[in-house]
Amino acid sequence: MPKPLLRSLLAWLVLLVVRVVPTVASHLVGGELSYQYLGVSPTNSALHQYRITALIYNNSECTPGTNVSNYPDGRSNVFVSIYNKATGNLIDSRQGTQTFISLQISCGPVVTLNEPQPNGTFRLPRVANPIITPTQLSACTAPGGTPPRVRLCRYEAVVDLPESALGYYAVYSDGTRSMDVTNLRNPTQQNQTLYVEITPPRLFNSSPSFSDTAVVVICQGDTSLVLNNAVDPDGDRLVYAFSTPYNGPMNAPATFTPPPAAVTYADGYSAAAPFGTGAGNYIELNARTGLSRYSAAQSGRYVVAVEVQEYRSINGAEVLLGSTRREVQLVVQRCPTNQKPQFTAATLNTRSFTVEEGQSLSFNVAASDADGDPLTMRATSVLLDGFDGHNAEFAGLPGLLPPTSIAGSVTIRGTGGNVGGEFVFNTRCGDARPTPYDVVVTTTDAACGAKSVAEVFQITVIKATPPINITGSAVVCDLGSTYAYTAGGTAASAYQWKVYGGAIQGATTGATVQVRWNTVGTGRLTVQKIVEPACLSDSASRMVEIRPPVLVDAGPDATVCPTAQVRLGTPAQPGLSYQWSPATNLSSATSAQPIFTAVNTTASPITLTYTLTATTAEGCAATSTVQVRVNSAPTASITGPRSVCPEQLTGIRYSATGLAGSTFQWAIIGGTLVSGQGTSSIVVDFAADAEARSVSVIETSTTNCSGAPNTLAVSLDDGRVSLRLASVDAQSDARISLTLNTVGTPPPGSRITVLRREAGSMGAYTTVGNVANNAATFTDASLDTDARAYQYQLQLTNACGTVLSSTEHTTVRLEAVATQSQGGRDEGRVTLRWNRYLGLNIAQYAIFRRVDGGPEELVQIVPTTGAAQYTVELTTGSLGFNQCFRVRAQALPSDLESFSNEVCVNFANPLAFYNIITPNGDGRNDVVYIDNVQLYPGHTFSIFNRWGKEIYTTANYRNTWGGEGATAGVYYYVFKLADGTKKKGWFEIVK
Numbered sequence: 004m005p006k007p008l009l010r011s012l013l014a015w016l017v018l019l020v021v022r023v024v025p026t027v028a029s030h031l032v033g034g035e036l037s038y039q040y041l042g043v044s045p046t047n048s049a050l051h052q053y054r055i056t057a058l059i060y061n062n063s064e065c066t067p068g069t070n071v072s073n074y075p076d077g078r079s080n081v082f083v084s085i086y087n088k089a090t091g092n093l094i095d096s097r098q099g100t101q102t103f104i105s106l107q108i109s110c111g112p113v114v115t116l117n118e119p120q121p122n123g124t125f126r127l128p129r130v131a132n133p134i135i136t137p138t139q140l141s142a143c144t145a146p147g148g149t150p151p152r153v154r155l156c157r158y159e160a161v162v163d164l165p166e167s168a169l170g171y172y173a174v175y176s177d178g179t180r181s182m183d184v185t186n187l188r189n190p191t192q193q194n195q196t197l198y199v200e201i202t203p204p205r206l207f208n209s210s211p212s213f214s215d216t217a218v219v220v221i222c223q224g225d226t227s228l229v230l231n232n233a234v235d236p237d238g239d240r241l242v243y244a245f246s247t248p249y250n251g252p253m254n255a256p257a258t259f260t261p262p263p264a265a266v267t268y269a270d271g272y273s274a275a276a277p278f279g280t281g282a283g284n285y286i287e288l289n290a291r292t293g294l295s296r297y298s299a300a301q302s303g304r305y306v307v308a309v310e311v312q313e314y315r316s317i318n319g320a321e322v323l324l325g326s327t328r329r330e331v332q333l334v335v336q337r338c339p340t341n342q343k344p345q346f347t348a349a350t351l352n353t354r355s356f357t358v359e360e361g362q363s364l365s366f367n368v369a370a371s372d373a374d375g376d377p378l379t380m381r382a383t384s385v386l387l388d389g390f391d392g393h394n395a396e397f398a399g400l401p402g403l404l405p406p407t408s409i410a411g412s413v414t415i416r417g418t419g420g421n422v423g424g425e426f427v428f429n430t431r432c433g434d435a436r437p438t439p440y441d442v443v444v445t446t447t448d449a450a451c452g453a454k455s456v457a458e459v460f461q462i463t464v465i466k467a468t469p470p471i472n473i474t475g476s477a478v479v480c481d482l483g484s485t486y487a488y489t490a491g492g493t494a495a496s497a498y499q500w501k502v503y504g505g506a507i508q509g510a511t512t513g514a515t516v517q518v519r520w521n522t523v524g525t526g527r528l529t530v531q532k533i534v535e536p537a538c539l540s541d542s543a544s545r546m547v548e549i550r551p552p553v554l555v556d557a558g559p560d561a562t563v564c565p566t567a568q569v570r571l572g573t574p575a576q577p578g579l580s581y582q583w584s585p586a587t588n589l590s591s592a593t594s595a596q597p598i599f600t601a602v603n604t605t606a607s608p609i610t611l612t613y614t615l616t617a618t619t620a621e622g623c624a625a626t627s628t629v630q631v632r633v634n635s636a637p638t639a640s641i642t643g644p645r646s647v648c649p650e651q652l653t654g655i656r657y658s659a660t661g662l663a664g665s666t667f668q669w670a671i672i673g674g675t676l677v678s679g680q681g682t683s684s685i686v687v688d689f690a691a692d693a694e695a696r697s698v699s700v701i702e703t704s705t706t707n708c709s710g711a712p713n714t715l716a717v718s719l720d721d722g723r724v725s726l727r728l729a730s731v732d733a734q735s736d737a738r739i740s741l742t743l744n745t746v747g748t749p750p751p752g753s754r755i756t757v758l759r760r761e762a763g764s765m766g767a768y769t770t771v772g773n774v775a776n777n778a779a780t781f782t783d784a785s786l787d788t789d790a791r792a793y794q795y796q797l798q799l800t801n802a803c804g805t806v807l808s809s810t811e812h813t814t815v816r817l818e819a820v821a822t823q824s825q826g827g828r829d830e831g832r833v834t835l836r837w838n839r840y841l842g843l844n845i846a847q848y849a850i851f852r853r854v855d856g857g858p859e860e861l862v863q864i865v866p867t868t869g870a871a872q873y874t875v876e877l878t879t880g881s882l883g884f885n886q887c888f889r890v891r892a893q894a895l896p897s898d899l900e901s902f903s904n905e906v907c908v909n910f911a912n913p914l915a916f917y918n919i920i921t922p923n924g925d926g927r928n929d930v931v932y933i934d935n936v937q938l939y940p941g942h943t944f945s946i947f948n949r950w951g952k953e954i955y956t957t958a959n960y961r962n963t964w965g966g967e968g969a970t971a972g973v974y975y976y977v978f979k980l981a982d983g984t985k986k987k988g989w990f991e992i993v994k
Contacts, residue, residue: 030074031180032153033060035329036083036173036199039209039236041161050163051204056407057081057127057159057175057197060216060332063134063152065110073179074116077132077156079105081175082124085162086259088169088200093257096125096162121255127158131407135216155216157407164204170325171201172259176251184332185303186272186279196251196263200325210327211235211311214383214410214443219331222338222452223302224283230457231309231329232293232443234385234410238436239315239324243293245286246310247274248330266306277307278335292441292459299335307331316437339452342373346446346458347423357463358428360435361534364462368397368444369423376448378422380415384442386428386462387411394431397442398424422446428462432538435466466541467534468493473545475518475528480550480623485517488528490543495532499539503527504549520549553579553625555617560629563601564708565636571629572596572615579617589613603633606662637661637702637710639683646720646750647696648803653688657698657715664705672697673717689717722749722776722807724799729812729842730901736788739814741781742899743797749776750802757781762792762813762838788904792816792838812842815901817890821908824880826934831880831910837873837890837903846895848873853905854883862888880910881935912938914978918990922965930965931990933978937961941981946974966992 037056044050059081062072080103085094100122107114120126132154164171176196184190202208211233221227235241251263271279278284283300288309299305309331313324347369358364372378386395387402388411395401402411415424426442439461447455475488485508490498497512504526508517512533520526526547532540556573563569575581575595586592588600588611595615603609611631618624643657654677659667661683669676669685673693679685689696696717703709723746732738743755753776758768771783776799786793797809817837824831835850848865865873879886887907893900915934922929931946944960947953949972955964960978971994978986 030062030072030077031059031177031195032062032332033330034058034195034197035213035327036175036197037210037212037327038173038199038201040202040204040207043204044163047163050165052161052163053201054159054161055083055085055125055127055173056157056212057083059156059158059177061132061154061156062181063109063154065152071110074105074107075109075152075154076105076107077129077154078118078158078177079103079129080118080120081127081129081158081177082120082255083127083173083175084121084124084255084259085164085201086172086174087165087167088171088203089167091258091260093123093255093259094164094171095123098124098126101126124255125160125162127160129156130159131155131157159407167203168205170203170206172261173199173201174251174259174263176249176253176263178253180306181304181332183304184306185301186269186277186305188267188269190306193250193266194253195330196249197328197330198249198251198261198263199327200261202324206315206324207237208239208313208315208324209236210325211239211241211313212409213311213329214441215445220334220336220338221297221299222454223299223335225338226296226298228457229295229297229331229333230293230443230445230459231288231295231311231331232441232459233311233327234441235313235438236385236409237315238438239313240321240438241293242312242314243288243290243295244310244312245274245288245295246308246328248306248308249328272305274308277305277333289459292461294457294459297333299333302335302337305333305335307333338454339450341376341448341450341452341454343454344370344372344376344378344446344448344456346370346444346456350423351458354458355439355461355463357465358430359465359467359534360430360432361467361538363427363429365425365427366460367423367425368458368460369421370446370456371422372420372448374448374450375420376450378417378420378446378448380417380422380424380444380446381412382414382424382426382442382444383410383412384440385410386440386442387413393434394429395427397426426460430464432535434464436464439463467495467532467538469532469541470498470530470543472543473528473530475545476547477545478548478550478622479520479526480552480619480625482520482523482549482552485519487515487517488545489515490530490532492543495534495540497533499531499533501529504547520547523549523551525549548621550619550621550623553617553619553623555579555615555625555627557613557615557627557629558596560631561599562632562634563599564634564706565601565603565710567601569599569601569631570596571599571613571631576617578619580620582616582618584614584616599631601631601633603636606635606638608632608634634704634706634708635662637665637704637708639665639667639700639702639710639713641698641700641713641715643698643715644717644802645715646718646748646802647689648720648801648805649691650805651803652691655687655689656684657687658684659700659702659713661702661710662704665702668701668703670699670712672699718748720750720802721747722753722799722801723747724749724755724776724797724807724809726795726797726809726812726842728899728901729793729795729814731788731814731904732782733902736904737784737786739783739786739788739793739795741783741795741797741812742779743774743781743809744779745776745799749799752776753799753801756798757783758796758798759783760794762794762816762841764794768796788814788816789906790816794841810842812901813838813840815840815848815890815892815903817888817903817906819888819906819908821880821886821910823911824934826915830878831912832876832878833880833886833888833908835873835875835877835888835890839867839869839871839873840892840901843892843894843897843899843901845892847893849891849893849900850875850877851889851891852877852879853887855885857883859889880912881938883910883938884912885909914939914986916976916978916986916988916990918988919993920966920990921993923994930962931976932962933960939980943979945977945979947976949973949975951975966994970994 039054041052061077063075101120103118105116136152176194178194180190182191215230247265249263250266278299287296312326382397386393388404397413398415400413404411442460445457470490471492504522505520529542529544531542558572590598639659639661673696674689677686699714728742754773757772794813799807820834822832850862852862889905890903891900912935945956
């Protein structure tokens with residue numbers, strides 16, 4: 004938050020004399036020069052008129068014991084020197100050297116003073132000299148003493164100046180500074196020089212004017228903001244900076260080289276440090292608004308200068324026009340205890356605004372005083388110029404414009420420590436400018452040691468944003484059509500359109516207009532936003548090329564049959580390119596006369612529309628359409644047998660279904676057309692020895708359109724069914740799988756019937772299912788192949804109703820009977836018995852065995868003998884406890900084999916121990932022998948002598964120990980099974 008502007012005595016406090024010097028008089032406490040360009044002189048067109056204004060802040064103190072003024076009423080005249088900037092020479096005013104009488108009447112007896120005019124200078128008479136010292140509150144006593152009176156003396160005259168391409172300098176010097184200026188060396192020996200640069204007449208420029216008075220009291224040890232804001236009547240951009248006060252000569256030199264001589268600062272002071280460099284001293288200036296911030300640690304008088312530079316954009320470049328300077332004497336003194344007013348946070352939140360011409364802007368300004376003192380708020384701006392000026396107001400008041408100022412003001416008062424008002428600016432056409440409007444608001448409390456705050460609010464008015472472009476056709480070729488054009492950019496409530504070479508059709512003020520062009524050549528549109536009835540934005544424009552119309556002809560309509568061809572369009576014209584749409588069925592989409600090939604797959608005529616677009620090289624286009632009617636294509640369908648049987652080849656009837664009134668042309672292959680040619684129904688006799696047979700027909704409609712031949716292939720139904728194999732499923736004895744196929748050509752859609760009965764039965768077959776005539780397998784489930792064998796046969800009915808049967812196949816049923824071992828060297832046996840397989844030429848039967856769930860292995864091959872039953876005995880008991888057998892009937896040389904059912908038998912195979920061995924090498928009882936020991940894996944076998952000493956032990960014994968290392972005698976054994984069961988006994992070794 005910026006610190007407030009502190010100024011004593013209602014914001015216009017005057018200079019306070021801090022040291023009494025009764026023997027020396029002084030009157031200058033600041034000033035500034037400004038000018039206004041008025042135009043060509045009405046009496047001499049070679050001269051240009053300017054109004055020159057000098058504001059001199061004059062000490063008007065009369066009280067003895069204070070810094071008494073020698074000019075309490077101010078000089079009656081000041082004499083300004085003006086120089087031609089191009090040459091540096093003094094411009095002769097031709098007013099000569101005169102002496103004027105100045106009467107000083109404010110301090111009692113009238114004092115008469117002479118005022119001689121230096122030769123060549125311009126006289127500026129005094130036009131006003133009001134006292135600007137505000138009235139003190141009756142109960143207040145200032146710690147630093149009573150402030151002196153100050154007059155603001157205004158001097159003004161209209162001068163005629165000769166033409167100058169570069170402009171002019173105006174200089175005025177006076178020689179009675181106060182002797183007690185703290186920061187100047189020998190201040191009474193240094194003049195106060197005011198200086199302004201005047202722009203040349205061709206720029207039509209007037210200088211900015213400061214909007215506030217120049218004398219300020221600063222409270223010692225506090226931070227104060229001083230307002231140096233200026234108003235430029237031309238709206239030029241202003242840049243503020245501290246400058247050096249000037250000390251030019253009193254006379255009027257014949258030549259002048261800017262700038263004037265600078266003042267000489269006392270030791271420790273400078274333009275950058277007017278209060279010195281010690282702690283608590285600093286200055287700061289806002290280059291954009293002119294608000295300056297001061298802090299001084301010591302009381303006294305201090306001279307500073309503020310320069311305002313004026314910039315203007317000329318031919319796209321910003322140019323420095325000149326500068327105006329103000330000299331200010333700042334009085335630093337002790338102030339009564341009083342808290343400063345403060346603007347509210349909401350007020351300071353936004354201080355820069357932007358608004359378009361024609362729009363309204365409003366913002367609130369409010370301040371408060373922590374002491375609860377009454378507040379006065381003053382708003383000053385060029386916008387507050389009364390009822391007939393800008394449409395702006397503050398707190399409902401349009402402002403009061405002094406006769407000599409371009410900035411007006413509104414003053415409002417508040418109670419209870421609060422004051423505020425709303426600033427409203429209703430912009431108008433012409434208010435836009437590149438630089439902002441300043442609204443200077445000052446708030447002062449009514450208290451002893453009154454303090455103020457000030458802030459500058461800036462309002463930038465821009466021209467209404469113009470349309471950024473116009474969108475729409477840049478090339479038109481059809482003078483009979485309307486074209487839409489739209490203004491781009493942000494929307495406005497209304498637009499002003501202008502059309503050259505055409506006319507707007509319909510509404511004329513919308514963002515989009517319809518234009519009909521009426522002149523071949525170049526047309527143009529412009530559009531502006533309407534801000535208010537007499538205020539328009541800048542314009543956007545669009546050039547439109549209006550070309551002659553294009554002539555195009557897609558040719559006459561046509562009616563054709565399917566597959567027929569016809570040429571569309573007319574001969575190509577030079578300079579045109581062509582495009583057909585759609586391109587379907589055309590030989591070329593870009594030819595002026597493509598070939599159309601008719602296609603119609605529907606049962607009704609269709610009408611196709613083709614659009615031809617012809618385009619010039621410049622982009623102008625025109626279209627033409629043509630319609631082609633494509634009659635439906637006759638598509639006769641044939642009804643009749645698709646297959647014939649060898650036993651019935653004659654008198655076969657066929658018929659065709661087509662459009663009403665059509666004729667039919669028939670053709671027969673592999674037979675003879677007996678009757679019906681030309682009609683929709685015929686009779687055909689087929690030859691028995693024909694290699695191929697077919698019936699074809701071509702339909703011709705009443706529109707003389709012929710369809711494509713429709714051919715019905717006729718096959719000879721000589722199909723036969725074959726049962727190749729019947730086999731018990733290797734995965735389940737409850738299923739039998741059949742392998743089958745058909746030979747020849749069975750009737751389309753016919754099915755094969757599967758028949759079954761028990762083998763050996765003479766009873767009728769049972770139907771167990773049917774499959775498609777191209778099926779390769781069939782599975783018959785839920786059977787008991789362990790109890791019986793089954794016989795199968797397949798049947799197929801041909802198109803003539805003849806039932807065709809396959810050969811019969813009988814499956815193999817296997818039976819098994821086990822004979823258990825009788826002990827000793829005797830081994831268990833199994834007897835296998837099965838029936839022969841019927842239906843194939845079986846070469847042999849293969850016997851397979853699985854032991855204790857192990858893999859299947861081939862045991863024996865039994866050649867076929869033609870017998871109805873086969874019996875085989877196998878000595879196999881010692882191989883395992885559970886043994887399963889299956890027989891495979893194998894046909895050779897084919898790879899076909901039929902599985903029997905699987906049968907399983909069990910063998911006890913108990914362990915048996917013998918109690919004597921005779922290891923003499925005769926091959927009999929040479930080792931300790933245990934029956935079936937190999938069938939008990941995981942066992943251990945240990946032998947002990949009669950003293951219990953282990954002499955032999957092994958795992959998984961295999962009848963191999965023959966008494967090695969043992970003498971004749973009785974021995975004991977322990978046989979321990981894998982489950983922990985033990986068998987004990989004894990045996991004798993006999994040698």
